[in-house]
Amino acid sequence: MVGNIPAGAVQSGDELCHYLPPFPPRGTGFHRYIYVLFKQNRPIDFREDARPAPCLSLEQRTFKTVEWYRKHQDHMTPAGLAFFQSQWDPSVTQTFHHTLDMKEPVYEFIRPPTYQPPQVKFPHRQPLRYLDRYRGDKPHTYGIY
Secondary structure, eight states, X not given: OEEOOGGGOGGGSEESSOOXXXXXXXXXXXXXXXXXXXXXXXXXXXXXXXXXXXXXXXXXXXXXXXXXXXXXXXXXXXXEEEEEEEOOOHHHHHIIXXXXXXXXXXXXXXXXXXXXXXXXXXXXXXXXXXXXXXXXXXXXXXXXX
């Protein structure tokens, strides 16, 4: 997290908290990440918000964006937004073991069953294969006689 960036020179800004790559734990599916860019109308004193570098404590890195924005909203305006999804890959293991120096948590994701609406006698505007949903485990035999 960088603040007080002069004329787009990110390297010259004040580092509030150094970058830590995404580390979605194994078995938890996709995680959503959001980057928000704020436009400042003047330099802001972020000393109270700065974290010691390198800040590897997850507890210290945690803060509420809404509260932080309310504190500085008189001098900044949201100007840009970017988001992406990420899921576990082998680099996450490296982040947990080498960067955070902790064991990697692994979860088992149990996918909920697919919702099947109750079958109706006269399905309105449904595809021709509507009844396949209610056929059970029998293999489909289209056109095989």
